[in-house]
Amino acid sequence: MEKRELLYSGKAKSVYSTDNPDTMVLEFRNDTSAFDGKKVEQLDRKGMVNNKFNAFIMTKLEEAGIPTHFESLLSDTESAVKRLDMIPLECVVRNVSAGSLCRRLGVDEGIDLDPPTFELFLKNDALGDPMVNEYHARSFGWAEEAHIEIMKKLTFQVNQVLKKMFDDGGLILVDYKLEFGLYKGEVVLGDEFSPDGCRLWDKETREKLDKDRFRQGLGNVIEGYEEVGRRIGVQF
Ligand code: TMP
Ligand code: ASP
Numbered sequence: 193m194e195k196r197e198l199l200y201s202g203k204a205k206s207v208y209s210t211d212n213p214d215t216m217v218l219e220f221r222n223d224t225s226a227f228d229g230k231k232v233e234q235l236d237r238k239g240m241v242n243n244k245f246n247a248f249i250m251t252k253l254e255e256a257g258i259p260t261h262f263e264s265l266l267s268d269t270e271s272a273v274k275r276l277d278m279i280p281l282e283c284v285v286r287n288v289s290a291g292s293l294c295r296r297l298g299v300d301e302g303i304d305l306d307p308p309t310f311e312l313f314l315k316n317d318a319l320g321d322p323m324v325n326e327y328h329a330r331s332f333g334w335a336e337e338a339h340i341e342i343m344k345k346l347t348f349q350v351n352q353v354l355k356k357m358f359d360d361g362g363l364i365l366v367d368y369k370l371e372f373g374l375y376k377g378e379v380v381l382g383d384e385f386s387p388d389g390c391r392l393w394d395k396e397t398r399e400k401l402d403k404d405r406f407r408q409g410l411g412n413v414i415e416g417y418e419e420v421g422r423r424i425g426v427q428f
Pocket of ligand 2: 203225226227228229403407
């Protein structure tokens with residue numbers, strides 16, 4: 193596959209066109225960003241770790257019947273993916289309270305949420321990714337009702353698959369964010385699944401092993417990601 197022009201460069205990944213109009217190359221960079229791009233650092237090995245982590249998870253999700261954009265690993269830091277028309281929403285499922293939920297509702301971190309809760313955010317750094325509801329999404333034309341229903345269903349299906357996988361590795365999947373797009377009219381999981389976009393705690397000690405290590409300046413950020421990968425069987 194031939195990498196052609198740079199189409200888009202986000203906070204942590206760059207997207208390239210290829211000789212196939214339906215396929216793109218995702219390049220995972222070492223850039224690490226938090227707080228809507230207000231804190232940015234380069235972390236050694238991050239591009240490689242997230243690329244391989246994402247490939248592992250996307251493959252497991254495909255095996256479970258969830259359509260994803262992932263096609264193949266191309267190199268340590270690059271993967272081939274289907275070209276999607278992205279829906280500008282972030283779908284978040286929370287199994288345990290943390291992060292913005294605690295700030296917004298004034299609740300403690302670490303409360304088990306039964307049933308798990310679902311939130312939508314508008315992808316807009318300038319506005320700080322505000323939380324929106326399904327009616328906003330429909331009224332402004334960000335996504336149509338049928339597609340929102342599918343995104344919600346798929347996001348909860350991902351929870352079934354990954355909660356179990358991480359639990360088997362001694363980890364709690366606290367929450368995670370997914371992004372979807374349309375491929376030939378079908379809703380397909382896009383973007384990435386890595387410790388950049390989810391929260392994972394050790395089941396026994398509740399140690400944070402995800403991007404909160406970076407957000408909160410706890411150190412050993414990539415070591416945390418590698419520990420998670422090792423426990424679920426990712427080959428780095
Ligand atoms: P939050 O607690 O900051 O709302 O985040 C919930 C989960 O979604 C957490 O695992 C981090 C992830 N997330 C992102 O990856 N990118 C984002 O822009 C946002 C808002 C959340
Ligand atoms: N990924 C987003 C950012 O760069 C949000 C976050 O993870 O805190 O700011």
